[in-house]
Every structure is written in structure tokens, then in C-alpha cells.
Amino acid sequence: MFNLILFGPPGSGKGTQSEKLILQYHLKHLSTGDLLRSEINAQTPLGIEAKKFMDKGQLVPDEVVIGMISSALDTYPDVKGFLFDGFPRTSAQAEALDKLLELKRAPINIMIALKVTEEELVKRLLKRGQTSGRSDDDNDVVIRTRIGEYNKKTAPVADHYKSINKMVMVKGEGTVDEIFNALCKEIDNRMRQ
Ligand code: ADP
Secondary structure, rough: OEEEEOOOOOOOOOHHHHHHHHHHHHOOEOOOOHHHHHHHHHHHHHHHHHHHHHHOOOOOOOHHHHHHHHHHHHHHHOOOEEEEEOOOHHHHHHHHHHHHHHHOOOOOEEEEEEEEHHHHHHHHHHHHHHHHHHOOOOHHHHHHHHHHHHHHHHHHHHHHHHHOOEEEEEEEOHHHHHHHHHHHHHHHHHOOO
């Protein structure tokens, strides 16, 4: 298996690049944001609970997203690998993921962190809010809260993968294709190792 974490703040382009990467490398895309929004649309108890946090720009509790990822891993036992998008977002989630993958004897091969300035992030998110219909994208305060949550709780996750030599950084500004090519270069390098 080849397991990849695409990491970065809200608005860094994880979703856009994930769509291209799963086609290139035949990976199963697991986006906790997308999984949570499906639960909201289906009005499940999990979705109703999660929405309260998401609307405020706060992280959904760890046990909720860890449970979701755990069952997603079991749903696709025969894939070539997973692309984790928006997960892990806290140190507890990273620990849980490492344990789940250990059971499968298929650890994370690489984490790629997209680097984008905060000014550019806010600009992109507000622009997306005009068309996405996502209520967490059209409000300046909610966007700042999300970036604050990222800096406080999510950024430390990168240090964990850095300490085990699995983290690489890629510039998340430029054209979609330029960024995609830079990501592919890192992945191809790692696959050859
Ligand atoms: P973005 O990366 O643009 O913030 P996502 O779709 O990844 O968008 O996430 C939207 C919201 O869903 C987050 O602000 C958070 O409330 C919730 N969420 C998604 N993934 C997680 C996670 N792994 N842990 C906690 N909350 C999450």
C-alpha cells in the first residue's frame, strides 16, 4: 500500500489537488470534511452534532472523526492506498491513525504539507464562499477561527511526521498544475525509496 497525508491549512488547495492525485496514483480519497458534510446532508445524529462545531469554525471532537476514519478504512480493504485529506488534524488523531494503519501493516509513507500565506488563504476562502454554498466559507470571523484552530491544534501534527522523516513541504501558490507537478515529484521520489 501507499498511504499519503495531504496536509495544510483551510484553503491551501488540499481538495483540488486530492482530486488530481487520486487519479494519478489510484488512491482512495478520504476527506473528513466531505464525510462530515455527507453526514450533515443525510441529517444523521453524527452530522447534526458535527454541524454545531463546523458552523463556528471549530474542530469536530476527535472521537467522532477517528470513528469515521476507522470505519472508512474497513470499508475499502483492497485499495492500493489512501489519500488522507483534512485528517489527522490533531495529535490525538495522528496517534489513532498510526495505530489503525499499524494493524494493517501499512504505515503512512509520506505527509506533504502545502504552504500558503495567511493573507492568500483568507482571500481564497472568501472567494470560495461566494459559490460553494458552504456556510463556513462566507464569514470572516469563522474563517479566522478555522485558521486559529489550525495554528493551535493542527500545525503540531506536522512536527510528528517530521520527526520520523516523513514530512515534506511544497509551495501551495502558483497554478494548479505547477503545484500538482511539485506534489508528484515528491511522491515519485518517495515511491522509489
Ligand atoms: P477546510 O480544509 O477548507 O477547512 P474541510 O472540508 O477539511 O475544509 O473541513 C471543514 C470543517 O470540518 C472543519 O472546519 C472542521 O470543523 C471539520 N473537520 C474536518 N476534518 C476534521 C478533523 N479531522 N477533525 C476535526 N474536525 C474536522
